[in-house]
Amino acid sequence: MKEGKSVKLIPQPQQHQNGHLSPFKFAKLLDPEASWDKDQLGDVLHWIRQAMGLACGLLWGSFPLVGGIWFILFLVISSGIIYGYYSVILKIDEEEFGGHGALLQEGLFASTTLFLLSWILVFSLAHF
Template sequence: MASPRKKTADDVVVKPTWRKALSPGIKWEDKDEFLDIIYWFRQILGLVLGIVWGVLPLRGFVGILLFCAISAGLLYLYFSNFQQVDEEEFGGTWELTKEGFMTSFSLFLVVWTIFYTALHFHEDVITVNKSF
C-alpha cells in the first residue's frame, strides 16, 4: 500500500492561486501573483492556438494576426470583465495586455510550425511538385 504524499509548501500556494484565478471578481493583494496567472494563461493559450492553427492548416500573416487578436482579446476580457481588476494598480491596460506576450508568441510559433509540418508537409510537397 502506497503511503500518502506529504504536502509541500508549493502545494499549499499553487492550489489556492489557481482557485482564485478561476473565481470571478477576486481581490488580488499580491500583484505578482496575478501577473503570474496572466503569464501562465497566456502560455496555455499559445500552446492551444499553436496546435489548432497547425491542425487547421492555417498559414501566413493571417494566422499571426489572429493569434495576436485572440490572445489580447481573451486576456483583456479575463482581467477586465471576469476578474474586474483595477488596471491602474498594475500599470494600466497595456501593461496587463502585454504581460508574457513574447514568450507566448514564441511558444505559439514553435508549436504551430511543428504541428503544421507534421500534419501537412506531404500535401505541400505534392503541390509544389505538380507546379513544376
C-alpha cells in the same frame, strides 16, 4: 487518574520548501473579490497566454493554415481573452497594476514564441 483529551488535527496550509505559505488557491482565479498582488496576477496572465499559445499553435498547425492573418488573429484572440479576464471576470483596477499596456504585455513574447513553434512543428509534421 488523567483525563484523555481529544485532539483535533487542523489541516495546515501547504508550505513551500523555503517555509513560506502558499497564498494561491485555484478558486481565486474566478473570484472578483479576491485580492491580487502584481506578481500573482502577472503569473496568472502569463500562464493563460502560454496555454492559449500552445492550443492555437496546435489548432492552426493541424489545419493547413498559412499566412500573416492567422498570426494577427492569434494576437487579437490572445489579447482579447486576457483583457476580458482581468477587466470583466476579475474586475480589477488596471491602474494599480501599471495600466492596460503592462497587463496586456504580460507573457506576450513567450506565448507568441510558443505559438509559432507549435504551429510550425505541427504544420510541418502533419502536411509534409
